[in-house]
Amino acid sequence: MPSPELSRRMFLKISLGLSGAAALIGLLKYLGYQPVPSAPTHFTLKAPGEYAVGSATSLAEAKAWLFRDEAGLYAISAICSHLGCTVGFLQDQFECPCHGSRYNAAGYVLRGPATQPLSYLALTLSEEGLVVLDIKKVVTAQQRLAVPA
Ligand code: FES
Secondary structure, X not given: OOOHHHHXXXXXXXXXXXXXXXXXXXXHHHHXXXXXXXXXXXXXXXXXXXXXXXXXXXXXXXXXXXXXXXXXXXXXXXXXXXXXXXXXXXXXXXXXXXXXXXXXXXXXEEEOOOOOOOOEEEEEEOOOOOEEEEEEEEEOOOXXXXXXX
């Protein structure tokens, strides 16, 4: 039968070994940590001429809609200004499925509870001549991306 002193030593050795192993596992996890990639903020779309005058194109991944009028292209956020649900666009109106807010085709509130209009988002042209949507940059409702003839 082992002496109590030996058992205590053995217990300490095992405890230290387990503590060291746990610390090593934690360190390896820390060193191998990969941050979750952030959601994209820029979306490369088609060439401007691909969108017909009068068209409305859903950009579901970007949660936005792309429109073209006589002056050019513009993008309206599909994120409801009330609490952030995604609005749909049908029959020249945006409608929020969450609490029923409605916006006209220009993004202005027709019916609450939303009180603020939908945001207009920045459009630029890439070096390749493609439309680029920046969902983090809000612009005025008058801004248009001109479509080259
Ligand atoms: S989130 Fe759209 S109406 Fe509430």
